[in-house]
Amino acid sequence: MPAAAFFSAALPPPSRTLSRRLVVSRAAAAAASASASSSSGWQGGGGVEFQGKVGFLGLGIMGAPMASNLIKAGCDVTVWNRTKSKCDPLLSLGAKYEPTPAQVASSCDVTFAMLADPQSAAEVACGSSGAAEGLAPGKGYVDVSTVDGATSKLIGERITSTGASFLEAPVSGSKKPAEDGLLIFLTAGDESLYKRVAPLLDVMGKSRFYLGDVGNGAAMKLVVNMVMGRWHKIIRYLVHFKFEQNLWMLSLNVLVPLVKYCSMMVSFSEGLLLSEKVGLDPNTLVEVISQGAISAPMFSLKGPSMVKAAYPPAFPLKHQQKDLRLALALAESVSQSIPTVAAANELYKAAKSLGLSDHDFSAVIEALKAKVQSQSSQ
Numbered sequence: 001m002p003a004a005a006f007f008s009a010a011l012p013p014p015s016r017t018l019s020r021r022l023v024v025s026r027a028a029a030a031a032a033s034a035s036a037s038s039s040s041g042w043q044g045g046g047g048v049e050f051q052g053k054v055g056f057l058g059l060g061i062m063g064a065p066m067a068s069n070l071i072k073a074g075c076d077v078t079v080w081n082r083t084k085s086k087c088d089p090l091l092s093l094g095a096k097y098e099p100t101p102a103q104v105a106s107s108c109d110v111t112f113a114m115l116a117d118p119q120s121a122a123e124v125a126c127g128s129s130g131a132a133e134g135l136a137p138g139k140g141y142v143d144v145s146t147v148d149g150a151t152s153k154l155i156g157e158r159i160t161s162t163g164a165s166f167l168e169a170p171v172s173g174s175k176k177p178a179e180d181g182l183l184i185f186l187t188a189g190d191e192s193l194y195k196r197v198a199p200l201l202d203v204m205g206k207s208r209f210y211l212g213d214v215g216n217g218a219a220m221k222l223v224v225n226m227v228m229g230r231w232h233k234i235i236r237y238l239v240h241f242k243f244e245q246n247l248w249m250l251s252l253n254v255l256v257p258l259v260k261y262c263s264m265m266v267s268f269s270e271g272l273l274l275s276e277k278v279g280l281d282p283n284t285l286v287e288v289i290s291q292g293a294i295s296a297p298m299f300s301l302k303g304p305s306m307v308k309a310a311y312p313p314a315f316p317l318k319h320q321q322k323d324l325r326l327a328l329a330l331a332e333s334v335s336q337s338i339p340t341v342a343a344a345n346e347l348y349k350a351a352k353s354l355g356l357s358d359h360d361f362s363a364v365i366e367a368l369k370a371k372v373q374s375q376s377s378q
């Protein structure tokens, strides 16, 4: 398989639901709304253009600051949380309270949910006294929790069975971006609801992506977190390594950048391939990652050409693999196990055996593609 054809041909035809993706940054949204007539809707005290009352279910680490930002922007917010005491700080900011998700949904025009996991998201949306019981045509439900696509579709089906609209909108960004209103929304589902709640998303976040059918937002979030999860693991390992071996200078100057870049590239490659395989646009993944906590110049620099399977040499793959080999020997000399690096090294070796030694080290993605192909032909 010629490398250049892989992203478009080697994998099974993905569902191309993302061709209508829409990306909006808060700066762009602000510019658009400044130039547009401001007569089209109610403006909250902070200038938020949204017609209606907003519900918020789930006031944990993420939900509380998100709801708080909506209140501070002047929105009329009603909250609910399983542990009621977590509502108190929001009530003192001016929020109203309802005792069940159903009552919140019934008293509000649009309800957001930020729950822990698939089980709690489904329970709060679809369970007894859940939001669905209070929904009706004209209302909207926006689930910003991180769940799998199947759960999101189940929730969406239950919500839309009431005549209400559904949007999944998991977020990239953690506690601080939530507090600062700098989250990244990965939305999918009802596009008119997306447009309706856009002013609210712009209060809570710095950018929003509309990715098509329900399931695509969940998938994008999981791929981003998969790349991030590996990256965090590598950082944890490096910190441990430096302390354990007292190799501060050596590891700081040589090993850390080396291991960092080779391992980043491998987890990034895995993310690009997985995104394509589940029907997402890998270019969107590059864009989302470049805005989030693991943003790094390398991803935005190499990502677009990797998607095109082009690897003009900047740092030749053979040198990267040689350095990994030397780093493994260094670790061995102090009896230190470096399993993530050993695994990455195997991939770079496989890429060399594919004749990619003189290509850029980002060509390591070709070794992953070869693995995917050999697995799918078994």
Ligand SMILES: NC(=O)C1=CN([C@@H]2O[C@H](COP(=O)(O)OP(=O)(O)OC[C@H]3O[C@@H](n4cnc5c(N)ncnc54)[C@H](OP(=O)(O)O)[C@@H]3O)[C@@H](O)[C@H]2O)C=CC1
Residues within 6 Å of the ligand: 057, 058, 059, 060, 061, 062, 063, 081, 082, 083, 084, 086, 114, 115, 116, 117, 119, 120, 123, 124, 144, 145, 146, 147, 171, 172, 173, 174, 175
């Ligand atoms: N923290 C982070 O950095 C990020 C988290 N996320 C995602 O956001 C979501 C929320 O995360 P976060 O705020 O950190 O988590 P928290 O654990 O702080 O909050 C979880 C929320 O879910 C509620 N909850 C849990 N189980 C149930 C249940 N069975 N019924 C009703 N409510 C329930 C909790 O209620 P109670 O207070 O009663 O326990 C709480 O409101 C998760 O899906 C997470 O993956 C996304 C991006 C970043």
Ligand SMILES: O=CCCC(=O)O
Residues within 6 Å of the ligand: 146, 171, 172, 173, 174, 225, 292, 293
């Ligand atoms: O889901 C958690 C993601 C954390 C982040 O995006 O920084």
